[in-house]
Structures are given as structure tokens and as C-alpha cells.
Amino acid sequence: MSENFDQAIQSAVVETFENMTFMEVLHRLQEDQEPILLEPQGVLLPVTEPIEGVFWLFMPKNLLTVIAENVYVMETDEIDQQILQDTLAELLNTIAGKIMQEALPEDQLFSLGLPQPVEEMQAKPDETMQKCFFEMQEMLFLVGFTGENTPC
Amino acid sequence: MQHILIADDSRTARLFIKKCLEIIGLEEVSVTEAVNGAEALDLIKKGAFDLLITDLNMPEMDGQDLLRRIKASPKTTDLPVLVITSVGNPAKEKELLSLGALAVLTKPVTPADMLDTLEDLINE
Secondary structure: OOHHHHHHHHHHHHHHHHHHHOOOOEEEOOOOOOOOOOOEEEEEEEEEEOOOEEEEEEEEHHHHHHHHHHHHOOOHHHOOHHHHHHHHHHHHHHHHHHHHHHHOOOOOOOEEOOOEEEOHHHOOOOOOOEEEEEEEOOEEEEEEEEOOOOOO | OOEEEEEOOOHHHHHHHHHHHHHOOOOOOEEEEEOOHHHHHHHHHHOOOOEEEEEOOOOOOOHHHHHHHHHHOOOOOOOOEEEEEOOOOHHHHHHHHHOOOOEEEEOOOOHHHHHHHHHHHHHO
């Protein structure tokens, strides 16, 4: 992954979580062995202009529940699977938009598609995915990108 | 009583906006929700709203198309529209304002951003 793209992802993730959840998020440096996510829930979001690619977000169910409680001021028993999936989609939508803003010139328009849940069968990210791991509340999550070209 | 229409395909995003309305003490505001631009347009044609808060990326009809249609009709052109988007940058904001949006907020939107903008719009 290019250093600029990696920086754009880190900056977008930190800003999104700080603004939406007021929770600290740390970038996890790449290790030889890829970390394993616990009970990951996944969502993907296509970017259609000016490049074509797909952003991915995988996050443990427990972490997603904490975020939903925090952002929407809900009790744990009010949070159903639909709320979790919706929260995940909203997070990736915001992160992807922020990455594109960071990566592209100010006068460059860009388009994102609609978020789609990732089925369990697809939950293992493929080899071509460019990955950034982050840590929050002592749980890991993954932001990824697949595509022939990156925005920067 | 003021009547606000929220158009967003995300249930949690609609919930976030409603929480913000509660926080600024708008208990007297009546809120209607739509899950896409087509449903929002249908509701706008049928009812009188004081403000539309819309997402940009939505299925069936997106927020930009909805904005264009509202501003093209003499019956709805005066409806104030606040757009919330993840694809916001200065170029996009300029485009949306030129189409008639009263304000554009780019995600991540903090509760404070939302509250400031809503207070300004509602006071107007």
C-alpha cells in the first residue's frame, strides 16, 4: 500500500471514531502473522468515481455493540442485528468518504455506491486486499481496500 | 408545530438526527421519516414540511436527485433542505448549494455540528 493511502486511511479512521464515538482508536502496525478478528461482522462499499474499487470494514460484534450503545445512546438489549449492520454501514460510509476527501484534490468530485453486508462466506478477506488494522477497546478491526488503483 | 422530514436509508442515521432534535429541545417538532428519495418526494407532495434533512447516497432516488426535483417544482421550491453527506468536499458542497440546498454537512457529523446547523435553520 502506498504511504499516502495508508496515511489517508489512518487519518480518516481516527477522525471518524473520535467524532462519532469519542473513543480512542490506535493504528496497529503490520505484523508477520495477520491478526485474527473475533466474530467479525463485515460490510463493503464500492467507490465508482474517479477510480473503481471497494472499501471493506470488518469489526468484532462486541466492539460494534459498544459503538452502537455509545453513538445512539441505546441499551444493549435494544440493539439488534439490524442496528449493528446499520452502524457498520454508517461507519464505513463515513470512513470511505473521509479517505477520498483526504486522498483527492479539493475540486475533485467522487462517488460512492451503497454499503452492502458481507456474508459469512466472504468474511475472509482475499489476498489482494490492502489492509489496515486498528485497535479500540482492546479489540482489533480491519479497514481494507480492493481495486487496481488506489485514490492516491 | 414545525414538521421535519428526515430522508435516510440508514435507521441509525435517522435515529442520530432525531436524538439531536431532542437534545436541542425541539419536543414540539413533529418528525416524519423516509427511507429513500422517492418516498421523501411522495411525502413532500402530500404534506407540508418546514425542513427536509436528507442523506445523499440512498437507493431508488438519491438526495441530489430529490433536491433537484424539489427545487424544480414551484409547489416545493421554498422547502429548506439540509444535506448530510459522506461524499462532501468543497466541489460537492458548491454543487449542492447551487442546486438550492440551504446547508451541507459532511460526515463525520458531530452532535455539536448538527445542533448548530439545526438551530440556525429552525430559527430562520
